[in-house]
Amino acid sequence: MSRMYKTYLFQQEEFVKDDFVKQLLTLLPMERKEKALRYRNLIDRNNCVISYIMLKIALKECFGITKFTMKYDENGKPYLLEYPDIFFSISHCVYGCVVAVADELIGVDIQNVIPFSYNVAERVCCSEELNVLTNSRNQTIDFIRMWTIKESYLKMIGEGIVGDLKSVNTLEMSSSSTEIVFSKNIIIVVCRKK
């Protein structure tokens, strides 16, 4: 059976004006608006607002859904109360936000590229991955790619943002279930259940 999924990206290449975000806030349900306003960092707040609007657009374009209620399960995984067979995932970083929708389990993660730390890699990578990183010519990019794959996978299965990271061996994951986008200083991974 062919499956449907689509990914939407908003890149914060220009400063998002306050008036624009204030207008978007009026389109949010109270719960989401309160969540957005709790963010002290303006970029995080904007991303919270914009990603919800992106979700609205995505659900309408892909599935014709115009009304929905977003809830979170006990692990913090978001779901649609009225549509148990429609799945989505949201992620954001300082450079933008990404939303993925699908009729199968899906997880997405966006990560800005930051300096590589071997101590952190030892914490989250299995021995095979560490071996690859040790021999890599670009440890920073390779680690961020591994990290983002792990995060998108854990978000797909609903284990929460900080799950058992070492158990997710990115080298054994099928390339057909993940898509990696590398653009400027961000990496985006979409992980789908196969």
Added chain:
Amino acid sequence: MIEKVIDILVDYTILEKNNITEQSKLVIDLGLSSLDVINVVVAFEEEFDIEIPDQKIKELNTVGDIVEYIEQNV
């Protein structure tokens, strides 16, 4: 103890040091990403010579939670 914790956290947030309190939430107030959280966990483990299990990380939501955990495990 909280001063040392804040000294580490301040490298990962745009917040000024004097705006970080025990009640500050790591994600909502400090704006930490999930990778930032791992980075600070590793920094705490090295600074205080402790171990913070993966399952425990999920429970560390505020600066106060971190301080409490470190004080109990140092």
